[in-house]
Amino acid sequence: MPEEVLIWDCEANGLLDTATKLHSLQIGTVKGADSTIYCDALPGYPSIAEGLQRLSEAPKLIGHNVLKYDFPLIEKLYPGTLRLEQMVDTLVMARLFAPEERAHSLDEWGQRLGVLKGIFNGPWDTCTPAMMEYAAQDVVVTRALYNHVKEVEDWGCLDTELKFAWIMFLQEQNGFTLDIKAAQELEAELRGELADLLTEAQSAFPPRWVPNGKNAQAAMFTPKGDNKRHGYTAGCPMTKVILQDFNPGSRKQVGERLIQLGWKPKAYGNDGNPTIDDEILSRLPFPQAKKLVRYFAVSKQLGQLSDGKYGWLQVVGSDGRIHGRVNSVGCAPGRCSHSGPNLAQVSKKDLRMRSVWTARRDWKLIGCDGASIQARALAHYLAHYDDGLAINREINGDKALGTDTHSANRKALELCGMRVPPGYSGDPGKLLGRLREGAKRALYCVLFGGGDPKLGKTIKEECREAGVPVPRVPDSELGKLARRQLFKSIVGFDRLQAAIQAAARSPKKGGRGYLKALGGMHVKCRSEHSALVFLMQSFEASVMKLAAVIFYFEKCAENGWEHGKDFAFCANVHDEAQMEARPEIAKAVGQAFADSIKEAGERLGSRCPMAGEYSIGVNWRETH
Structure with a gap:
C-alpha cells in the first residue's frame, strides 16, 4: 500500500x-x-x-x-x-x-x-x-x-497558490526578451537628457564655497606664521574652502540648497539629512525644485536600465532574455514581488522604458489585464451596503452618458476643480473624458491608502494635465474635500471601510486579526489604516492568480498549447499578464486569458462580474 x-x-x-x-x-x-x-x-x-x-x-x-x-x-x-x-x-x-x-x-x-x-x-x-x-x-x-x-x-487557496507558483517558475525559466539595441539607444538618449538636466540644475544652483573637509570644524586651522601669498596671518584661525559645483545626485547637497531657499524639512533620515523624494520636491513652491524632479526620474530610469546592480543591460543573458525572479506570495495581500530586476517598477509614464521589452523572434507579445478590476473589487464589497449600485454603474454604466463609476465620481469632484471651466473653447466631451481618467486616479489613490495630502496633490496634477484651473488651496485641504465628495458618490464606502478596519483589528481589540481574501487567504494587515488597500489588492491577486491557473492548466490543455513551444509567460505584474506566442495563435491566447479572468471571478463568487482585456503587439509599450 x-x-x-x-x-x-x-x-x-x-x-x-x-x-x-x-x-x-x-x-x-x-x-x-x-x-x-x-x-x-x-x-x-x-x-x-x-x-x-x-x-x-x-x-x-x-x-x-x-x-x-x-x-x-x-x-x-x-x-x-x-x-x-x-x-x-x-x-x-x-x-x-x-x-x-x-x-x-x-x-x-x-x-x-x-x-x-x-x-x-x-x-x-x-x-x-x-x-x-x-x-x-x-x-x-x-x-x-x-x-x-x-x-x-x-483556507481554500493553497491549490491555486501552488499551481500559480509553478507557473511563475515556468515564467522565470522562459524570461522576457530585451531588445538590446533599443535599450542601448535609450540609454544614450537618457544620458543626453541627464547631461542637459545637470546643466539646468547647476544653473539654478550656482557653485558655492564650502569647507574643504568633513565639516567646518575639520576644515579649520591656525597658521603658525604669516603668508602674504595665501593671505595667512599667524595665530588667526582660518577655514580651508573649495568651490563646489552643485551635484543634484547628492541628496545632502539638494537638502542644503533647498533649506537656503526657505524649505523647512519635516522628516530626516538616519544620517541626519532631510528626506527628499519626487513627491516632496513636486510639492515645494520653488522653481528650482521642479527642475530636480525630472533629474531624479531620469537618474532612476538609468539605474533600472544600466547603472544599477540589476540594470537590464547588466543582467540580460546570452539568450537575449532577462530571467527575473518572482516570489508568488511576496507581499502581505497575496500579490507577487519581483527581483533581479523588479519588473513591477518599469515606468508606465515614460513608455520608452516598456518599448525595449519584446517577444522572441517571429512571435507576438500579448498583454492581458483585468478590466477595471479595482473598481469591480470595490463594487463586490459595496454590494452589502448599496444594493448593487456600484455593480450596476460598473457593468451597465455608459461613459458617453456619464452613468459609469468614474464619470459619477468625476461629477462628484467638480467642487475640486474637475469640471469644464466657463468659456472653454475646446471640445467639452474630450475634456470630460480626460477628467474622468483623473477621477479614476483619484479613486485609486483612496483605495490604495493615499492620505489627504496625496489625494489633493493627485487632483491638482490631473487638473493641470487636463488644462483646467488648478485649485489654489493646500493639498491636504483639497484632499479632505475630495474624499468627502467621493464618499457621497460611493454609497456605503464609509460603512465598508469601518467594517474592514473592525475585522482587521487584533483579537485583543475585538477584531478577527485578519481579512479573508476572495480566494480564501488570511490577509494580515500592518494597521487598520492599511486594511482597505490590503483587501483590494488581495481581491486582485485572488482573481489574477486563479485566471492564470485556469488559462494554463485548462485552456492551454484544451487547445494543445505547450509552454515554450507555442506560447510562454513573460511577466505577471499585479492585474496584468504579458505572454508571447506564435502569431497565428496570438489572438486565441489573448482571448483565452481574458475568458479565464471572467471565469475566475465566477468561481470565486465575485458579486461583480469580472472581465479581461487584451492587446497584441511587438513590445510591452503596445500591449498595455
Missing part, C-alpha cells in the same frame, strides 16, 4: 541549471520521526531507484522549495518519474502563513521552531557521509514546518 503523505528532499551536485547528478533522496513520513536516505554513491543505503519508486507511489509529496528546485531537478534527471499534482511546497505555505516574515529558508524556519537544520559548507560536487548526515535533518525540519503551517490547507 502506498503511503498517503511523504516528506522529501534531495541533494545534487549543483543548482538546477548546472546539476548533472543526484547524490541522494531523503524521505520521511509526516506523522513519524523517520528520515530514510537513498544514495548510490555510499555503502549501506537503499538505492536512489528505490527512493524514486517510493516517491512516485505517494499521492502527496511535501518539501521545501520543491516547485523551483527538487521537482524540476528530478524531472530533468529522471523525466516522468514524479507528477506536479503530487507536490506540496512548504515554502509557499510558509509565505502564506507568515507574510510578515522576510526570510523563509528552511534553515531560518528551523531556528524559529527550535529544530535546527545543521551546517554543511560543502563540497557539493561529491557525495560524502557528512553531506548525508546534514541531508537527513532536512526531512526533520520540513516535517516540523509543515505541521506548523498546515492550517493554510483549510
